[in-house]
Amino acid sequence: MTRAARVGRVERTTKETSVLVEINLDGTGKVDVSTGVGFYDHMLDQLGRHGLFDLTVKTDGDLHIDSHHTIEDTALALGAAFRQALGDKVGIYRFGNCTVPLDESLAQVTVDLSGRPYLVHTEPENMAPMIGAYDTTMTRHILESFVAQAQIALHVHVPYGRNAHHIVECQFKALARALRYASERDPRAAGILPSTKGAL
Ligand SMILES: [Mn+2]
Secondary structure (H helix, E strand, C coil): CCCCCCEEEEEEECCCEEEEEEEECCCCCCEEEECCCHHHHHHHHHHHHHHCCEEEEEEEECCCCCCHHHHHHHHHHHHHHHHHHHCCCCCECCEEEEEEEECCEEEEEEEECCCCCEEEEECCCCCCCEECCEECCHHHHHHHHHHHHHCCEEEEEEEECCCHHHHHHHHHHHHHHHHHHHHCECHHHCCCCCCCCCCC
16 A cells, blocks of 8 residues: 655745745655754754654744744744645544653643644743743744644643753654654554544
């Protein structure tokens, strides 16, 4: 049986940004990312590497204003590309979770590729406001944007952590791995849609 390639490609252009995202869910973690926001590139690199997704992201955004539109629009395109790559969701695990520590910080991520967007997110308050050009309040905004387009239920919790870089990075690592587990093909479920409703 030949399986359709699980790839997504989204181009999104507005007056604020121009974004290209390409993703292959069955990749090897080959990543080529440039958004103009160094720390965000580092996070998207985590997503591809630990998700074992091949991921290309090229964003040309209005960084002369700030990094907000660039970060948000990239997350929207990424969510849309991920949804596209999931295709009919037949034969996948659907649910995934992963807990990842990064030194003193811990992230717990649980995902359901449900077809319905819902985000629950908690992280320590009073984090350092900026990591390079990355505004740390954008992490929730990235997750919201990704969830809205990917149409998934996503719960991300950081029960403790001190260093802002660690707090954000462990979230992306755990997200990557949870998305990988949920989107992976279940060898016992070939040809089966993981829903009693008959739709996902
Ligand atoms: Mn916004």
